[in-house]
Amino acid sequence: MSSKPDIKAFRIGKSDEAFEMATLAIDKGFFNSAASSLYYTCFYLISALLVEHDLSVTTHAGLKTLFGLKFVKEGLIDKKWSKLLTTLFDRRHESDYEDFFIMSEKEVRELYKEVVEFRIVLKDKLEVS
Secondary structure (H helix, E strand, C coil), X not given: CCCHHHHHHHHHHXXXXXXXXXXXXXXXXXXXXXXXXXXXHHHHHHHHHHHHCCCCCCCHHHHHHHXXXXXXXXXXXXXXXXXXXXXXXXXXXXXXXXXXXXXXXXXXXXXXXXXXXXXXXXXXXXXCC
16 A cells, blocks of 8 residues: 555646646647646645545545535635636536537636646645645
8 A cells, every 4th residue: 555645746746747738738729638637737736635634535526525625615725726626627527528619728828827826835735846
């Protein structure tokens, strides 16, 4: 069985990889793929935060709910980050599963800027640079 620090580090690494993929997708004009990668950037950081606090989930909806209850509602994380996660979750779902759904470059670039800030906030909570 892996240690908590190993799992946390692995998930942070997956978040960093997803962020890099989002950056590359934006550069190539693949905005739906970028939206999905931005969601996973946040998903993996939050999952690392849950591990750090001995919490676990088995679904994406569970992660959103637990993040809201344990971190946002308790005032540890600003509620704007919960709203960002919901927006990213919705856009990922739309871009992955809805025919003819195309993310706009403008929206993806705005979400990208928010995710950059979110990464700073969460990595600070995780004490990672």
